[in-house]
Amino acid sequence: MKPQTAGNQPAVPGSERTRLAASGARAVTLAQLSHQPRGDRLRGTIFMTLILFAVSLALIGLVAIIVQAAVKGAPAFSTDLITNGPSTINPEQSGFRPALLGTLYLIIGVIVLVVPLGISAAVYLEEYADGTRWWNRLIELNVQNLAGVPSIIYGILGLAFIVRGPLDLGFILAAGSMTLALLVLPTVILASREAIRAVPPSIREGSLALGATQWQTIRRQVLPAAIPGVVTGVILAISRAIGETAPLLLVGAATFVTFSPTFFGDNGYTALPVLIFNYAARPQDEFRVLAAAGVILMLIVLLAMNSFAIWLRNRYEQQW
Amino acid sequence: MSEKLEERAPEENADHAGLSQKIAVRETTPSDVDPWAGDRVFELNNVSVSYGSSLAVNDVSMQIQKNEVTALIGPSGCGKSTLLRCLNRMNDLIPAARVNGEVLYHGQDLYGSKVDPVQVRKLIGMVFQKPNPFPKSIFDNVAFGPRILGLGNVEDRVEKALRGAALWDEVKDRLDDNAYGMSGGQQQRLCIARTMAVDPEVILMDEPCSALDPISTAKIEDLMNELKEQFSIVIVTHNMQQAARVSDKTAFLIVEMDAAEGNRWGQLVEYDETDRIFTNPQDGRTEDYVTGKVG
Numbered sequence: 001m002k003p004q005t006a007g008n009q010p011a012v013p014g015s016e017r018t019r020l021a022a023s024g025a026r027a028v029t030l031a032q033l034s035h036q037p038r039g040d041r042l043r044g045t046i047f048m049t050l051i052l053f054a055v056s057l058a059l060i061g062l063v064a065i066i067v068q069a070a071v072k073g074a075p076a077f078s079t080d081l082i083t084n085g086p087s088t089i090n091p092e093q094s095g096f097r098p099a100l101l102g103t104l105y106l107i108i109g110v111i112v113l114v115v116p117l118g119i120s121a122a123v124y125l126e127e128y129a130d131g132t133r134w135w136n137r138l139i140e141l142n143v144q145n146l147a148g149v150p151s152i153i154y155g156i157l158g159l160a161f162i163v164r165g166p167l168d169l170g171f172i173l174a175a176g177s178m179t180l181a182l183l184v185l186p187t188v189i190l191a192s193r194e195a196i197r198a199v200p201p202s203i204r205e206g207s208l209a210l211g212a213t214q215w216q217t218i219r220r221q222v223l224p225a226a227i228p229g230v231v232t233g234v235i236l237a238i239s240r241a242i243g244e245t246a247p248l249l250l251v252g253a254a255t256f257v258t259f260s261p262t263f264f265g266d267n268g269y270t271a272l273p274v275l276i277f278n279y280a281a282r283p284q285d286e287f288r289v290l291a292a293a294g295v296i297l298m299l300i301v302l303l304a305m306n307s308f309a310i311w312l313r314n315r316y317e318q319q320w
Numbered sequence: 321m322s323e324k325l326e327e328r329a330p331e332e333n334a335d336h337a338g339l340s341q342k343i344a345v346r347e348t349t350p351s352d353v354d355p356w357a358g359d360r361v362f363e364l365n366n367v368s369v370s371y372g373s374s375l376a377v378n379d380v381s382m383q384i385q386k387n388e389v390t391a392l393i394g395p396s397g398c399g400k401s402t403l404l405r406c407l408n409r410m411n412d413l414i415p416a417a418r419v420n421g422e423v424l425y426h427g428q429d430l431y432g433s434k435v436d437p438v439q440v441r442k443l444i445g446m447v448f449q450k451p452n453p454f455p456k457s458i459f460d461n462v463a464f465g466p467r468i469l470g471l472g473n474v475e476d477r478v479e480k481a482l483r484g485a486a487l488w489d490e491v492k493d494r495l496d497d498n499a500y501g502m503s504g505g506q507q508q509r510l511c512i513a514r515t516m517a518v519d520p521e522v523i524l525m526d527e528p529c530s531a532l533d534p535i536s537t538a539k540i541e542d543l544m545n546e547l548k549e550q551f552s553i554v555i556v557t558h559n560m561q562q563a564a565r566v567s568d569k570t571a572f573l574i575v576e577m578d579a580a581e582g583n584r585w586g587q588l589v590e591y592d593e594t595d596r597i598f599t600n601p602q603d604g605r606t607e608d609y610v611t612g613k614v615g
Contacts, residue, residue, distance in 0.1 A: 209445060213438050
């Protein structure tokens with residue numbers, strides 16, 4: 001822009017020498033600006049292509065699965081899918097009702113258990129724990145590592161300690177909830193800590209300087225400000241729990257349950273991924289179609305929850 | 321002032337009675353000219369603060385007078401904020417901080433074993449360098465203190481505090497708006513109002529204007545002149561003109577250095593009436609600093 005306007009309005013009108021000098025300087029600047037070694041440009045292009053390839057590979061995989069499941073499951077899309085239970089006599093009218101309810105109950109149980117435990121642990125670690133003490137560092141390290149432990153291990157833990165062993169609850173839905181809660185607890189603790197840490201220290205100081213106790217400060221200032229982040233973390237953890245199959249198989253989620261579950265009833269329960277797994281393994285074509293439709297159903301539930309988490313974060317996140 | 325003290329614990333009233341006797345004794349002898357004759361809020365005896373093994377402030381002794389503005393000035397790192405935070409035990413929040421010596425508040429050691437830091441902060445409020453309103457409405461910001469302390473008449477207190485901080489006319493129609501929508505200067509006055517709402521006796525201010533524009537700064541300085549009739553104010557500032565404009569007494573601290581060990585700590589050089597500090601300092605280092613030769 002600048003050189004052009006300068007060219008239109010010479011500083012000293014009529015001065016040929018000034019005009020020449022100015023255009024010479026412009027030409028030099030232009031040369032400096034436009035010069036780019038050929039190799040640089042080529043390397044940039046290759047790199048860009050590789051990145052795009054990697055991204056599209058991931059995206060194509062995901063889209064392929066969704067499209068395939070949607071096409072294959074299309075015949076089964078009807079209200080039967082959510083209102084009916086599985087039936088071997090009448091496979092074309094089978095649905096996911098007990099599994100959907102089972103997953104819903106499991107998730108309610110997980111939320112009830114994991115929210116108070118996770119937030120309490122996060123508040124302790126962020127607000128009370130003295131990070132220089134070895135036991136607090138040990139707890140922190142453990143929480144971080146537990147978040148990466150394979151889910152089947154939690155299944156064995158649930159089987160040994162909740163279904164049998166000390167708690168001896170038997171194969172009930174509540175045992176499944178407890179096992180899944182243990183599984184996602186580290187994730188919830190980490191997300192809650194992140195949210196609590198995002199509340200600036202100046203807020204705590206301001207509250208304490210008014211004569212508030214530490215608990216009043218946490219309860220009235222820190223937690224309310226951290227809630228959006230905590231809730232987002234909980235929802236993301238829950239959507240991980242929804243997809244878990246392995247630990248549930250160990251703690252009693254039966255693969256073929258035709259009735260609606262209860263929390264403490266011992267006549268069996270099931271969950272969405274478990275029933276999908278069961279349907280997919282059956283020889284009849286009707287059940288394979290149902291399995292594909294179940295995948296779409298589960299994806300819808302997951303996407304709805306994740307979108308809600310994102311909406312919540314954008315809507316309520318505090319800008320400091 | 322006496323009304324306010326009566327609301328507090330009975331033993332403080334006893335204290336207050338004792339103090340007013342002392343005042344009565346003083347008033348019989350003509351002492352108007354003595355600037356140190358008034359009531360004392362704080363008395364610091366050989367106060368040192370250290371963080372872990374490193375000394376931050378060394379051996380400060382000074383008295384802070386009631387209903388006056390006392391300024392702490394000095395170069396960066398001289399420990400003036402650290403010293404200020406001793407006065408309401410905000411240093412307790414830093415686990416490694418240690419305070420040695422006596423910080424007497426009306427004769428009581430603030431670091432005594434029976435003293436609860438939460439109670440200390442109810443009586444000695446603080447305004448911080450960067451405005452730190454809570455992420456709530458304007459009303460809730462000011463009402464927070466009275467509510468948690470269980471003080472009655474929250475609405476009246478909020479209005480009184482906002483009027484006291486010269487903010488009422490600007491915000492009375494938008495008390496339910498979020499405090500983050502205010503300008504920086506308004507936010508800082510809101511923080512002052514928030515502190516006033518719990519009726520402290522002392523307000524500590526840690527560079528309250530350093531994040532503000534000159535007009536907002538002038539408003540807060542005007543405010544301080546009014547506030548000192550009701551409160552005692554201790555202000556940390558890096559702005560010498562500000563200290564000269566608002567304060568009655570000024571303490572000047574410097575950074576001492578031990579070149580061999582590489583340690584730095586703050587040291588009180590001179591503490592006197594503000595006029596004398598700026599016109600007739602007793603110490604050469606004070607003169608160099610206030611005249612801008614070193615900084």
